[in-house]
Amino acid sequence: MIENDIFKALADPTRYVIFEKLAAGSMNASALREGMTISQPAMSQHLAVLRNAGLVREQRQGRFVNYEVDPDGLALIAHWLTKYRAYWPSRVDALKTLLKDMDQ
Amino acid sequence: MIENDIFKALADPTRYVIFEKLAAGSMNASALREGMTISQPAMSQHLAVLRNAGLVREQRQGRFVNYEVDPDGLALIAHWLTKYRAYWPSRVDALKTLLKDMDQ
């Protein structure tokens, strides 16, 4: 279950912040730590989780590792969402009416 | 951070299954337990988490409580996704469909 890894990765507040930072622009691990009170190993571990979930990908540049948002992860969420189009708001009213009619 | 509750709620495999079951059709808590080896309190607790996250809503019917997918929760995820449009690969068909449906 791939989606589960994605949700688990984004469920942690610290990782969520890291992901948002990367979404604003790709960065290496040290740069990501700036402004956050987090140890270097913790950052490394969080990035590994995000990477394994497919939300982030790395790119070695000498002794730096540049991290960036991986579109594939976002695509998976989007694809997952399409499974529930029946429940999307634009159709909610029609659905509500339908359900109400069916109940009686 | 509302999204965090949503991701946290879906990160648990058991809750994910419950959500999928409800997406296939609204049910009461007892019906949800069928086919799952899970205690009644555990189910009740999971449903509370899903409800607090806005993913599921309840509807009292006598001594039964009918649970159903709350479109608001899915709408929040969809809205969250739009923040990352810049990263969406144009080639992904699922995304195209999603965008088209959401923009109208």
Next chain:
DNA sequence: GCAAGACATAAGCATAGACTTATGTGATGC
């Protein structure tokens, strides 16, 4: 009223996972 059913809440336990410090690995520069 009272028993039984459907669900929620309480309290305690046990594991997952987020953190730490310490150490390892690979690249760069002198």
Next chain:
DNA sequence: GCATCACATAAGTCTATGCTTATGTCTTGC
């Protein structure tokens, strides 16, 4: 070669949370 930097991995600790049993609350049917 060797010191240093950027990052990964290891190992241990502590807290969050998912589970259990026990009990409470509300509703229905007799």
